[in-house]
Amino acid sequence: MPSVEKSGADPMIAFDGVEKRFGDNVVLSELSFTVAPGEHVCLIGPSGSGKTTILRLLMTLEKCDAGTITVGGTSLSHMEKNGKLVPADEKHVRDVRKRIGMEFQQFNLFPNMTVRGNLVEAPTRVLGLSKDEADARAKELLDLVGLGDRIDSHPTQLSGGQQQRVAIARALAMRPDVLLLDEVTSALDPELVAGVLKLLSDIGSSTDITFLCVTHEMGFARDFSDRVMMFDGGRVIEDAAPEKLFTAPEHERTQAFLHAVVDR
Amino acid sequence: MNVWDWNFAGQIIPALLNGLRITLIATVLGSLIAFVLGLVLAILGRGPRPVRIVVRAIVEFIRSTPLLVQVYFLFFVLPAFGVVLPALTVGVLALGVHYATYTSEVYRAGIDAVPRGQWEAATALSLPRTRVWTGVVLPQAIPRVMPALGNYVISMFKETPLLIGIGVLDIVGQVREVGGQSFRYVEAYTLAGLLFLLLSYPASLAVRRLERRRAVR
Numbered sequence: 405m406p407s408v409e410k411s412g413a414d415p416m417i418a419f420d421g422v423e424k425r426f427g428d429n430v431v432l433s434e435l436s437f438t439v440a441p442g443e444h445v446c447l448i449g450p451s452g453s454g455k456t457t458i459l460r461l462l463m464t465l466e467k468c469d470a471g472t473i474t475v476g477g478t479s480l481s482h483m484e485k486n487g488k489l490v491p492a493d494e495k496h497v498r499d500v501r502k503r504i505g506m507e508f509q510q511f512n513l514f515p516n517m518t519v520r521g522n523l524v525e526a527p528t529r530v531l532g533l534s535k536d537e538a539d540a541r542a543k544e545l546l547d548l549v550g551l552g553d554r555i556d557s558h559p560t561q562l563s564g565g566q567q568q569r570v571a572i573a574r575a576l577a578m579r580p581d582v583l584l585l586d587e588v589t590s591a592l593d594p595e596l597v598a599g600v601l602k603l604l605s606d607i608g609s610s611t612d613i614t615f616l617c618v619t620h621e622m623g624f625a626r627d628f629s630d631r632v633m634m635f636d637g638g639r640v641i642e643d644a645a646p647e648k649l650f651t652a653p654e655h656e657r658t659q660a661f662l663h664a665v666v667d668r
Numbered sequence: 669m670n671v672w673d674w675n676f677a678g679q680i681i682p683a684l685l686n687g688l689r690i691t692l693i694a695t696v697l698g699s700l701i702a703f704v705l706g707l708v709l710a711i712l713g714r715g716p717r718p719v720r721i722v723v724r725a726i727v728e729f730i731r732s733t734p735l736l737v738q739v740y741f742l743f744f745v746l747p748a749f750g751v752v753l754p755a756l757t758v759g760v761l762a763l764g765v766h767y768a769t770y771t772s773e774v775y776r777a778g779i780d781a782v783p784r785g786q787w788e789a790a791t792a793l794s795l796p797r798t799r800v801w802t803g804v805v806l807p808q809a810i811p812r813v814m815p816a817l818g819n820y821v822i823s824m825f826k827e828t829p830l831l832i833g834i835g836v837l838d839i840v841g842q843v844r845e846v847g848g849q850s851f852r853y854v855e856a857y858t859l860a861g862l863l864f865l866l867l868s869y870p871a872s873l874a875v876r877r878l879e880r881r882r883a884v885r
Contacts, residue, residue, distance in 0.1 A: 463788075
């Protein structure tokens with residue numbers, strides 16, 4: 405198995421020499437980093453710097469061109485078969501992927517289903533929960549996100565903030581070990597942003613889920629994360645605790661970026 | 669001799685209704701084939717490259733040849749391979765397959781209109797491939813394309829008279845029989861036209877309503 409950590413506990417997420425190209429455009433090159441179990445990591449940096457691509461690679465929405473990605477010590481792209489490392493088959497990918505949930509900028513709720521339908525779909529189809537179990541879980545999670553009374557609504561009847569809350573509940577219903585947040589508040593009305601971020605903070609502090617977030621909300625990044633990675637041109641140019649990175653960034657590029665986004 | 673004989677018109681109505689029955693059977697069964705096969709073609713059209721190319725070639729070939737040629741081809745060529753089918757069956761098959769190449773395009777457009785985020789959310793939830801289709805994509809794509817499918821049903825309904833070429837006694841087939849026996853064509857063809865109008869017009873109104881309802885949403 406590639407990239408076995410010497411320091412003891414396996415990282416929850418490990419990128420090792422990952423490269424991603426779209427045509428001639430190199431989006432990520434030689435990218436290596438790890439995220440420990442339960443750690444909250446935020447990725448910041450200018451648009452187009454490859455942050456979202458990292459989440460999409462983890463979610464298997466994209467394939468990497470070189471390097472390996474492991475989740476909980478298991479490779480996303482390869483599996484062991486008769487002692488040999490072979491390309492992962494559909495089932496292997498599904499098994500690894502089941503541990504990961506993702507929140508999208510556009511929520512991506514299924515508009516043809518009710519809120520309840522959105523929440524019970526994957527737990528019944530993928531985890532094999534009974535209808536009643538999935539239903540109970542859905543109710544519990546909707547209460548958690550403050551939408552217990554909207555279980556029979558359709559997504560189109562909800563505000564953006566409410567839709568994103570449902571999407572969060574939908575991802576949590578799969579009991580993921582890892583939650584990927586891709587600019588989850590970028591499409592929201594400004595007055596709804598704080599509520600969603602507060603909810604995520606609450607979830608972050610009350611569960612041991614590992615978080616990897618792409619965000620432009622610097623306040624959230626500062627309060628929520630254990631570590632912040634500054635990205636530019638497909639590389640991590642600074643990787644530090646938020647207190648350090650936001651108050652005394654070492655890299656010039658980080659300083660310029662923070663200056664531009666914080667002191668607007 | 670009057671141009672229009674009410675008595676005669678009344679006499680031929682049962683025969684015309686019998687023809688209408690055949691026309692409706694051909695349309696309904698042909699549409700069923702077109703709906704199902706068209707969907708299969710549309711889904712295969714999104715498959716791996718070799719499959720896509722083969723599907724594309726078949727669709728282009730069928731669309732580039734006249735329906736009448738296809739009807740004759742099936743009727744006269746299949747027996748050479750030992751497959752002898754009743755005329756109506758051949759007609760239904762030809763109509764269904766021909767229209768499937770059109771409905772497949774309609775489905776394709778409907779499927780393309782489902783946002784990519786829907787596929788991605790389904791992947792992020794690890795939904796099995798078939799469930800992504802049946803639970804997420806098609807329930808969003810099909811309501812969108814209902815009006816277009818409806819238009820093809822109407823169009824197929826009006827093309828069924830092609831089947832008289834292989835001896836299917838649809839409305840027009842009956843008209844020719846009746847006309848041939850009595851040398852009176854005015855009543856028969858007029859009534860046949862009215863029958864088509866009586867069914868197509870309300871049907872196209874219904875499709876238009878369906879379109880409006882989708883537009884309002």
